[in-house]
Amino acid sequence: MSTDIKVSEVSKILKMQLDGIDTKLAFEEVGTVLQVSDGVARIYGLSNAEANELLEFEDGTMGVVMNLEADNVGAVLLGATDRIKEGHSVKRTGKIASINVGEAMLGRVIDPLGEPIDGNGAIAGERFLMPLERKAPGVIFRQPVNQPLQTGLKAVDAMIPIGRGQRELIIGDRQTGKTAVAIDAIINQREGYLNGDPIYCIYVAIGQKGSTVAAIVNTLKEKGAMDYTVVVSATASDPAAMQYFAPFAGAAIGEYFRDTGRHALVIYDDLSKQAVAYREVSLILRRPSGREAYPGDVFYLHSRLLERSAKIIQRQEVAEKMNDLPQSLKGKVKGGGSLTALPIIETQAGDIAAYIPTNVISITDGQIFLENDLFNQGVRPAINVGISVSRVGGNAQIKTMKKVAGTLKIDQAQYRELEAFTKFGGDLDPVTAFTIDKGQKNTQLLIQPQYSPIPVEKQVAILYCGTQGLLRNIKANQVHEFEKTFLEILETRHKQDILEPLKKGVLDDSVTALLKQVAEEVSKMVK
Numbered sequence: 001m002s003t004d005i006k007v008s009e010v011s012k013i014l015k016m017q018l019d020g021i022d023t024k025l026a027f028e029e030v031g032t033v034l035q036v037s038d039g040v041a042r043i044y045g046l047s048n049a050e051a052n053e054l055l056e057f058e059d060g061t062m063g064v065v066m067n068l069e070a071d072n073v074g075a076v077l078l079g080a081t082d083r084i085k086e087g088h089s090v091k092r093t094g095k096i097a098s099i100n101v102g103e104a105m106l107g108r109v110i111d112p113l114g115e116p117i118d119g120n121g122a123i124a125g126e127r128f129l130m131p132l133e134r135k136a137p138g139v140i141f142r143q144p145v146n147q148p149l150q151t152g153l154k155a156v157d158a159m160i161p162i163g164r165g166q167r168e169l170i171i172g173d174r175q176t177g178k179t180a181v182a183i184d185a186i187i188n189q190r191e192g193y194l195n196g197d198p199i200y201c202i203y204v205a206i207g208q209k210g211s212t213v214a215a216i217v218n219t220l221k222e223k224g225a226m227d228y229t230v231v232v233s234a235t236a237s238d239p240a241a242m243q244y245f246a247p248f249a250g251a252a253i254g255e256y257f258r259d260t261g262r263h264a265l266v267i268y269d270d271l272s273k274q275a276v277a278y279r280e281v282s283l284i285l286r287r288p289s290g291r292e293a294y295p296g297d298v299f300y301l302h303s304r305l306l307e308r309s310a311k312i313i314q315r316q317e318v319a320e321k322m323n324d325l326p327q328s329l330k331g332k333v334k335g336g337g338s339l340t341a342l343p344i345i346e347t348q349a350g351d352i353a354a355y356i357p358t359n360v361i362s363i364t365d366g367q368i369f370l371e372n373d374l375f376n377q378g379v380r381p382a383i384n385v386g387i388s389v390s391r392v393g394g395n396a397q398i399k400t401m402k403k404v405a406g407t408l409k410i411d412q413a414q415y416r417e418l419e420a421f422t423k424f425g426g427d428l429d430p431v432t433a434f435t436i437d438k439g440q441k442n443t444q445l446l447i448q449p450q451y452s453p454i455p456v457e458k459q460v461a462i463l464y465c466g467t468q469g470l471l472r473n474i475k476a477n478q479v480h481e482f483e484k485t486f487l488e489i490l491e492t493r494h495k496q497d498i499l500e501p502l503k504k505g506v507l508d509d510s511v512t513a514l515l516k517q518v519a520e521e522v523s524k525m526v527k
Contacts, residue, residue, distance in 0.1 A: 027067050033057070033417045034072055039081055039239045040284045052090075052133055055094045059083050062113070064097045064241065067285050074285045076241035078113065091108045099128035099249050101256040104411060106200065109217055109231040112249040117233065118217075119308040128328035130256055132248040136307035140333050143313045145365075148396040149199065149265065149340050152188030152453020153181065155383050155446040158162060158405035158463055160368055164199070164263055164338040164397025165311025169360055172344045172370030174383055178344045180450050181368065182267040183216060184343065186225050189265070192526045193228045199340075200257045202266040204250035207273030210235045219451060241279035251308045258312060259322065261334025266309070269342035271302060275356050300361045302343075306363050309341035313362070330434050333506035343457070353385075366390040373468035379447060385412040399505040400460045408467055409443065415439025434469075442466045444479035457502040458487055458502040464507075470519040478526045486522045494518065 031045035041063060051054070055063040055075055067074030099114040105123035109118035112132075116123055145163035158525070162168050164187075170178045173214060186201045193199075203220075205213045213233045220226045230253055234246035247268045257264035268274070274508055275298055282295040284358055290296045313333055319335030345360050350372065352361065360366055366389045367380075375382035418436055421428065428436070445466045448454070454462075461485055465471055474482055490498055493515060501511050 002485055025205045029092045030294050031073070031090045031092075032083060032089060036081060036084050037284045039077050039241055039281060041075050041077060041084055041090075043075060044071065044074045046090065046092060049073050049092055050096070052097050054095050054097050054180060055090050057084055057185045057196075058089045064245070066281070067287075069232055075341060076244070076281050076285075077239055078241055078245075081239070089522055097245070098129050099132060099252050101130045101253050104129040104228045105253065106228055107226045107230075108485045109213075110231055111238075112232060112234050112251075114249070128256060128326070128332075129350040130252040130326055130328065132245055132252055132253065132307065133304075134252070134326070136304070137310050137312060138323050141313055141319060141322045142310050145311050145392045145396050146262075147311075147338070148393075148398055148456075149185070149263075150188055150456050151181070151185040152455070153381055154448055154454060154459050154463060155381050156181065156368065156457060157397075157459055158401060158446075159385060159409040160383070160388050160390040161364065161393035161397045161401070161457055162340065162342075162390060163311075163393045164308060164340050166390070166392055166396075167306045167341040167343065167364040167365070168390060168393070169343050169364040169367035170370070171347060171361070171367050172348055172382070173240060173350060174265055176370040176372055176375045177380055177450075178346070178370055179216070179269055181370070181381055182269060182342050182344065183219065184451060184453050185265065186220065186229055186267070187223045187451060190224055191455065198228050199263045199265050200254075201225070202232060202250045202253050202264065203229060204232045204246050204266065204268050206234055206246050206270060207236050207277065208233075208269070210237070223451065227414045240277040240280045244274060244281055247271065247274055247305055250487065251305060251341075252340075255308060256329070258310070258337040258339040259325070259329055259333050261312075261337045263340075265340045265342065268305075268341065270346050271305075271360060272346045275301070282394045294355060298356070301361075302356075302360055306343060306360075311338040312336060320427065326378060327428075360377075365392045368518050379443060380450070381446075381448065383446075385409055388415060398456060398460075400502050400507045401456065403507055404460050404464045404467055407465065411435070411467070412439060412442060412446075415443070437472070438466075438469060440476045441471045441474075441479050445471075445478055445483065447480075455503075457488065457499045458500045460507070461498060462486060463488055464512070464515050465519045468516075470516060470523075473523045474526050482522055482526050485525060486518060489518055491521065 031043040031366055033041050034044045035042045048231035049065050051065055053065045061079035063077050065073055102125045104123050108116050111117050128282045131457045135314050147164040149164045150157055170181055171331050189199045217231055220229055232250045234242040250266045252261045254264040254266040261517050278301055279294050288294045314336045316335045320333050345357050347357055369388045370382045371384045418432060422436055498511055
């Protein structure tokens with residue numbers, strides 16, 4: 001056996017091994033935990049860290065940089081505080097806090113970092129990295145709101161209409177049906193989804209009980225609405241930082257649909273709890289507190305979040321140049337998309353002059369104010385018509401609804417003012433008596449059971465009866481029976497000659513004559 005070593009072979013092997021060596025320096029910036037407070041860590045040694053950068057602690061917990069100080073960095077923890085100890089090492093990831101978004105998220109329940117929490121395995125399919133914090137589109141890249149977003153609620157679609165790209169606040173005390181209005185709006189998008197014109201919905205639950213979120217997901221599944229919905233959940237037991245980031249995650253998912261030329265609706269339930277989480281984190285980071293102990297930039301927190309809702313310009317060549325576009329969406333932008341926001345705010349004993357409610361009212365394009373007293377009287381949705389308003393939605397209403405419900409809001413507000421007189425039981429002049437009678441019947445007409453949205457053409461038909469005084473021959477307690485019979489007759493006998501034209505925006509003499517005829521017929525049946 002020969003023991004000769006061929007030099008050429010050895011040099012060949014050595015050359016191959018040397019070729020495989022990575023001579024580039026592996027440079028990782030690592031810092032040390034100086035101090036851990038409730039959900040916040042102070043770190044020494046990360047002098048090049050950027051604001052909003054993701055950090056990784058030695059046990060795998062992630063954090064986000066929030067304070068950049070002269071000698072240390074303040075970061076919020078996206079995991080349990082008790083796992084982080086003083087002296088632990090922390091390394092920069094070089095990535096800004098982001099979420100991976102894709103079509104496969106629809107139908108899933110995720111946390112604010114995009115990880116599924118519904119036990120149905122990983123999220124498959126192509127994903128796009130979207131930053132949680134992003135500048136809103138500039139004025140050049142927007143267009144006025146002009147398409148309706150139907151909620152399926154008569155009171156909202158008639159008096160406080162919402163357009164695609166609008167921000168409409170839902171505000172009221174606890175237990176007044178705020179979430180119900182938002183969930184109804186999601187359920188009502190099913191028809192559009194089946195007809196190939198979907199509005200993708202994102203429901204962001206902030207600081208709620210896990211059981212409440214589970215119940216909402218269950219309702220959406222039963223109604224077939226999870227097919228086009230993503231639920232982002234940061235429950236009350238999650239760290240404050242997760243509750244603070246949850247709405248930004250919802251906005252980032254919505255922006256993915258908006259910037260690819262589609263329509264999305266995001267519901268933040270609710271921003272009062274996000275403000276509380278932000279206050280908690282800010283105070284622990286020793287940022288100075290202001291009114292109601294909120295930090296001074298709590299207004300900016302909500303304005304930069306809600307400003308991201310927009311109707312994007314239709315012109316493709318302009319939309320493509322949108323400001324602050326994520327790398328992942330370059331070349332995929334389509335014009336004409338929209339992101340509509342329905343933020344929810346909880347008031348304490350109807351105090352809408354508190355700090356957070358006034359902030360969000362001034363940021364949004366209108367508000368739906370829900371009242372405790374109305375709710376307890378059985379007027380549900382419990383909308384106070386007097387102080388609820390939609391500042392841009394009127395442009396987005398369909399023609400027939402605008403025609404029929406034009407005076408409804410003023411009529412109802414007037415009726416509420418006069419209602420007090422009825423308590424005295426004195427003699428009323430005929431005009432006042434008629435206004436009160438019409439108001440009572442219209443109030444009954446606007447009452448609607450939870451989770452049963454009505455298509456817009458049926459809304460127009462039934463509201464026509466209310467605003468034109470076609471209910472004058474029936475009693476207020478017969479209105480619901482009238483409505484049920486009236487809509488059944490339209491569905492079975494007049495689909496082509498009444499409902500179809502109304503859907504297309506046609507309300508001519510032949511349609512109104514038929515509506516009057518059917519109303520007359522039903523009035524006699526109800527008696």
